[in-house]
Amino acid sequence: MKQTEHDILMLFKKSPGKELSTSEIIANIFPKECQSINDAISNLFNDREKIYAAKQKKAQLHRNVLYYLNSLVNDDILKISRQGNRGEKYFALALEGKDEIIINKSGKKIILSKPTVKSMPIDGYEHGIASRFESPTWIDKINSILLETHGFRDINEISTTVLRCLADVNDAIALNDFEHAIHENEIPDLILFLKDISRECSDSGKTLSLIIDATNLEKEKTQKITDFLQEFCAMKPSAISIIFDIRSKELSENIDFFEKATKIFIKSNTKMYIKNQDLYSAPYFLGKAGPYCFDEKEWLIYKKNIQKNSIGLACSQATIAVDVNRFFSKNNDISSFRNFIKNTIKSLFYANSMQRRNSEDYFKNIVKLSHPNVMDFFRLSRNYVRFWNYGWKEPNLNQNYVIDLIKSTKEEVDSFCLSEETIYKSCGMPTRFKVAFSCLFKESGLGFSKELFNRIEIKRLEELYSKEFKELFSVKEEIVQAFNGGDRARLFRIGKISPSDICREFNIILKTFKIPFFCYDFGEHHGADLKLTSFIR
Amino acid sequence: MEIKSETLMSAWKSALRHIIDSGRDFTDENNRICREVLNLLIEIKPPHNDISSAISLLNSFNKWIYPSTEEIADLIISRKMSPTYSYSYGPRIFNFCSSVNQIDDFIIPLLRKSPFSRRAIITIWNPHEDSKVYKREVPGLISIYFKITKKKLNATMSVRSNDIFFGWPANIYQLFVLSEYVSKKLNCEIGSLTTFSNSAHLFKDQFEDIKQVLKE
Known part of the structure; x- marks a missing residue:
């Protein structure tokens, strides 16, 4: 058995439930080589020959690893689980119908066993009523993170970091205060960044939000932002969104800029996202699952004490989506709904518990990025319960009733979270466990009931x-x-x-x-x- | 106040009753109303057959998820520090400041050499890390003292802030697990297990659940 083949198998033995892309496999078994290749490619001062040599080396590594991966697929040990938009293959263990695979080659014996998946309290409901968002990576990847643009040297460093983090995230990344990056980098570099990230996001089915804080707009530099928006809208990357974080005051003060910007968005039929900073100062961003945000009070504390030296934050660790309409079409009482949500929350708690214990393994890049302040990175993280078709109506019920039900259920959920934090803290495990309620986007592709709301x-x-x-x-x-x-x-x-x-x-x-x-x-x-x-x- | 008992359950329930009856109410930093008594000592005598009974009882409630005995034991025995925790007991006991194994390199050799020693103490609190005005995530457990009397290993745990309902069952179990580790190495039996809580408290929003436990 060759060393590369052995390393691939050991990688899957360590995480038997994981689905890994070719790039992720290469990064895991050749970390030093990958690091030097990435450094060479992203080093602005390198001449073309050096970059070309690094790219050649990268292609060589891919070919080498793919040879072994394909041979493992032929041996029915691995399977190709899916293919990204750019053709990148994703691999998983071919364990269907088997409890384990025993490989005995050249005196080496490797046993690959099915992952021991703890049964979750929502398992009984999961027939189109509750669904884990991104089920295959529900636990071993984090839902969404926000990176602070000011924490990085330049757009190349941002690009490298986002690309690395995409491997640890299963839905969304946001770049906060992106206006700084626009101000401080050249437009061609920003275009290159958009192209690279857009391709990667599309391939892996993830999203990136660029948050432009209008309170930081400098009048003399708005032309550069307009130029960037022009390029962005011309490119119209489907996986990247721009969010304008504004107050009515800045809108009025910079009306010329906003009119120009709006014109660009209208012309290209690009969606324009507006966040009202007067109402909510914590950032909002978008994922396939839905919108993400932070708790306002916690954000203000972060902003005052930590943000300056922060590289970013985890926003959401795990998500479970709930089809309210379908739930009530099968169950007709409120107490069973409350119980159902409670089981959903318990499932999220178990997921978090596993994530905590295995964080170094699951979120390797994020842990490395935020070291030694990993704790601070998770300081504001929450979990999401996302509701689909929550505008459900029965003849004797109305919309307000459903909203009240969600609100009162939320109170129970908060009380459960507080109990868990108290229990774990008093046992000597200071643990954060918070749950947020939100809506689910159709784009999440969870196969729930047909949407019952009009536009x-x-x-x-x-x-x-x-x-x-x-x-x-x-x-x-x-x-x-x-x-x-x-x-x-x-x-x-x-x-x-x-x-x-x-x-x-x-x-x-x-x-x-x-x-x-x-x-x-x-x-x-x-x-x-x-x-x-x-x-x- | 001292509570001494032959069984864990009776010690726990006596402590809960004592705080409910004699404690004073105050509002903590998180705006939760607590009932507190100061300097509560709880001692349980061997053979500790029911050492995990309070954990089992708390686990039987559907209202919350209480950690398993494995998870609780792991916290005091495991040397691995998860980067998502601000502190953990195991690394501070077995690898204090990334350099001192307080059990294997101090307590065990000390008690082997001088079974009557009064120096067998380990510390969890690290002033370099924890004595900071704005830091809130700091250990509740401060120190553990071991003393051999009548060929039995007695252990006393000092806890600065102790939620007697949710925390104490886990703390006493951790003390038992650590004492078991030491006693095996010293080839002696475990004697009494004592906790000394500077602030022994209960949260008022849990009184209904506490009453339920007291009825069991």
Whole structure:
């Protein structure tokens, strides 16, 4: 048995439930070589020949490892679990119908056994009612992280870090205060960054949010941001979003910039995400599963005491999604719903417990990145319960009733979390366990029931003042209150539009409604002249 | 106040009753109302057959998840420090400041050489790390004292802040596990196990559950 083959097998023996991409396998068995290749490729001062040599070396490593991987697939020891968009293969142990695989080659014996998966309290429900988000990597990858742009030297370092972190994350990464990176790097470098990350995110099915804090806008540098937005919208990377974190004050003060920016987004039919900093100072960002955010109070403490020297934060460790509509189509009493959510929370607790014990193994890159302040990296982390079709209605029930149910269930969940923290702390294991409620995006692809809510469409500014719209948004405001893990209002802007109108609309929403995060979708603005429809059927 | 008992369960329940009846209420840093007595000593005598009974009882509640005995024991015996914990007892006992194994390199050789020694103490609290005004995640367990009397190893654990309902069952079990480790190496039996809690307290929001335990 050759050393590479042996190392691959030992890697899967260590984590028998893991699905690993070719790059991840190579990074694990040739860490030093990979490090020097990456350093050579990302070193701006290297000449073309050195970069070319490093790329050749990388290709050679890939070919070498793929040879052994394919041979293990032919021997029915590994299987190709999926293929990324760029053609990268993902491998997993071929253990279907077997409890273990025994390999006996050249005097070496390796036994690969099925992972011992602890049964979870939600297991009994999992038939389209509850689902672990990204089930294969539910425990051994972290859900979402936020990286602080100021913590990195330049865009190359940001790029390398994001690429490394993508291996440890199963949904979303955000880059906070990205305006600094735009100010301090050249546009061609930023374009290169977008291209690299976009490709990697698309391949691995993950997302990146670039958060631009408008309170840090410097008037003389807004042209560079406009140029960047122009390039971004021309490229329109599906896995990357830009979020403008603004207050109505900055919107008014920088109206020229925002009108230009809006024009670019309208022209390219790119979604524009707005976070209201007056309402919520903690960042919001996007994943496939839904929006992510931090607890406001905890964020303010972080901002005051830690942010300056921080490289980033874990936002969410694990997610379970719940189809409320389907649950109530099969169960009709409230106490069973509360019990169901409690079992969901217990499952998240078990998942966290495993993550804590194996953090060095599971989140190798993140632990390395945040060393020696790993504790601080997890200081604000939470877990998510995401609701799908929560606007469910029965003849005798109404939307407010469902919201009240979610709110009261949340109180019980908080009490459970507090008990667990007390128990573990008093036993000598200071443990953080927090759960946030939020909505689930259709893009999560969890195969739940057909969506039962209609979209919000507006065709002119005046509609924002209409009784119908106010009523609609008052429901949304209630939902925001119930969802402490964040919510997003998506508005489809149709009909004729002008950038100045849109900016005025932003201002009205920022000033009038308690909606911390909303999105303007210009995708169908040339479409039919439709009327405002209701949010929940 | 001293509580001395032959069984763990009766010691625990006496301590719970004593705090409920004689404690004074205050609001802690997390805005939770606590009932507290100062300087509570709880001693349980051998043979410690029911050492994990309080853990089993807490585990039987569906309301919460209590750590398993393996997890609790691991915390005091394991030398591995998870980077996501701000501290852990095992590394501080067996690898204090990444350099001192307080049990294998001190307690055991000391008690082998001088069975009557009064110096057999290990410390968990590290002033370099823990004595910081703004640091909140610091160990509750401060020190453990071992003393051989009548050929039995007695152990006393000093705890600065002790939740007697949720924490004490785990603490006394950890003391037992560590004493068992030492006693095996010294080839002697375990004697009494004592905890000394500077702040022995209960959270008022758990009183209903505590009453339930007292009924059992």
